[in-house]
Amino acid sequence: MRFMGKSKKKKPAGNTIALNKKSRHDYSLEDRFEAGLVLEGWEVKSMRAGHVQLKDSYIMFFKGEPYLVGCHITPLQTASTHINPNPLRERKLLLHHNELDKLKIAVERKGYSIVPTAMYWIRGRAKLEIALAKGKQQHDKRAAEKGRDWAREKSRLMKH
Numbered sequence: 349m350r351f352m353g354k355s356k357k358k359k360p361a362g363n364t365i366a367l368n369k370k371s372r373h374d375y376s377l378e379d380r381f382e383a384g385l386v387l388e389g390w391e392v393k394s395m396r397a398g399h400v401q402l403k404d405s406y407i408m409f410f411k412g413e414p415y416l417v418g419c420h421i422t423p424l425q426t427a428s429t430h431i432n433p434n435p436l437r438e439r440k441l442l443l444h445h446n447e448l449d450k451l452k453i454a455v456e457r458k459g460y461s462i463v464p465t466a467m468y469w470i471r472g473r474a475k476l477e478i479a480l481a482k483g484k485q486q487h488d489k490r491a492a493e494k495g496r497d498w499a500r501e502k503s504r505l506m507k508h
Contacts, residue, residue: 363468363469363470364466364467364468365395365398365400365467365468365469365474366398366400366401366402366466366467367402367465367466367467368402368403368405368463368464368465368466370403371463371464371465371479371481372465373492374483375461375463375479375481375482375483376481376482377463377465377479377480377481378460378479378480378481378482379450379454379479379480380465380477380478380479380480381443381447381451381477381478381479382475382476382477382478383414383441383442383443383475383476383477383478384441384442384443384473384474384475384476385416385439385440385441385442385474385475385476386439386440386441386442387439387474388431388433390423390424390431390433391421391433391439392474393424394421394422394423394424395421395467395474397424399421399422399423399424400419400420400421400422400467401419401420401421401422402419402464402466402467404418404420405417405418405419405420405463405464406418406461406462406463406464407441407451407462407463407464407478408438409452409455410438412448412452413440413441414440414441414443414448414451414462415438415439415440415441416438416439416440416441416464416476417438418436419436419439419464420435420436421435422435423435441476441478451480454480459482460480460481460482461480461481461482461483462478462479462480462481463478463479463481464476464477464478464479465477465478465479
């Protein structure tokens with residue numbers, strides 16, 4: 349008989365393509381949204397192979413529409429010969445109008461940035477989690493690091 353208890357740590361879902369861990373360090377994240385992506389065929393194949401990097405990417409508005417800028421999708425060697433893949437092209441995001449309005453207002457009036465935090469699959473479609481973010485100062489980063497260290501130390505003390 350096999351024990352079917354809950355594990356302490358959740359394993360990352362198999363549908364995750366890429367995470368932007370640096371965004372949690374550099375920004376204080378507030379509202380999160382889920383956006384669809386307009387992709388080409390070679391990009392989907394590369395994403396399935398895990399060739400995506402979100403580290404230096406961000407969201408910009410061109411003519412009132414959001415685009416993912418700076419996301420690097422490395423083309424596969426087996427990509428078709430009749431296309432010229434651009435790994436750093438801007439990719440259009442698909443959002444509802446009310447979400448778009450919230451994001452535009454926050455970026456223009458309140459001084460927020462929009463950063464991608466994760467990319468994952470839902471029912472065979474690539475989705476991008478984006479977040480409204482305020483930039484952290486250096487002393488804020490240090491304070492957050494001290495808080496994490498203290499929480500880790502506290503849990504160690506509680507064990508013993």
